[in-house]
Amino acid sequence: MQLQLTKSSYHLTIVGTGEPTWLLLHGFMGSGLDFFNLVQHLPGRFILPDLLGHGTTNADQDYPYTMAHQVQDLNAILTQIIGEAPVNLWGYSMGGRVAIAFAATYPQKVAHLYLESTRPGMLTKDARHQRQNHDANLAAQLLSGSLAEFVDHWEALPLFASQTHLNSALKTQVRKQRLVQDKNQLAKSLTQMGTGSQPNYWPNLLRFNFQTTVITGQLDLKFTQIGQAMLNDLPQGQGITVPNVGHNVHLEAPETVQQILKLEG
Template identity: 35%
Template structure:
């Protein structure tokens, strides 16, 4: 890959057919998206490890961690997959990367699926407040290490529904996956790719013409509201709210999530 701010991303490929790029959320990896990838039969799924996560590099420089830089790294990956536009599925932070990809690299995307995603924080004081909060979290990783950070992170209320849906063994496996990332990578990701650092894309949504599925869990009230707002602004979008689940849609009900995505991919 060219450019000082682009990272060479580790990927995990599965299946055959039209290419689908799958992008995880903060503290995730390609491995965390496996329950969804395993259910997307009939497609060539390429799950990425974003910079600072999984097996991808964790540079000290913050530039490669910006949402725009991560989108550019995914665009290079997409360009190497046969030249045709790819279906792109992104969860949470990965959804923000997918949205930035569709905005800045329009030829890369055939369709978008945005799971529990926001277009950023449009209010400048709120954005600054979030940036400060993320900086504090990043400092806690530096000071206390990744295991303590992950344990604190998964204790947040947004993960209660996931914990309730997974078996004890599955929950422990998800914590293990999160703690395998590089602490430098996670801290830098918070500093450069959080919603406080991201350039908001709300005023760009009406120009994103690719067919888009906005997917969220009914128990995740904050992201249902955000999803509804995004779907109203994206010109070719559909909102799907799945009952009985929260933020981690693809882990809490992978069957319902995969069914909704299959329907979207087949139509486009």
């Protein structure tokens, strides 16, 4: 379905009925459909949006793709669909950063927060500036060549090395999903909502007075360390490290993630 807001129009996939209600947020170059096969037989209702710059969500040309605008839109979507009731919120990678921002802005809307392979931002101004330059260079690379060339580069990142062991059908499916994106929209997302552009939400973790589950893959050493640092600050945090998988836990270990989701069903 397509849901029209004031200056943006979101593509949403809604799966299931009843309680609990979930909002699942995908990573960079993904879409809400990334979670479809994972949740279609689970109890509860799952709202799977395409985030700004991704899938078939679109917005007015002058509409900023900032973190503030993204979480404002998600709040408007939830209000239209379920009113003011809290949801279970799951975010992966980029979507996890959005989930943290949403929880910091609308804590009353979060029943349980699930953070998969993500971070609350950069700790220092210097680190943010360096990351902004990195994101800008990545966006320039994206715009200067073909989308297929950028996808080749993206898939070759060490962060995704563990995905080389996926079966060929699944790898083809993931690549096809990436290749249907709009590179101009992706570049706008990178420069306006990338890790370097978002606020530093580390201090907010101390005020997350709801259950928060941090999920990382054992082979993803970087985000496992970041996840442990987050757990040190979260008042009601618990960690799950999934063995023998990397950054994209829900892709590489779907049965494990389904079991986590069922616990709330």
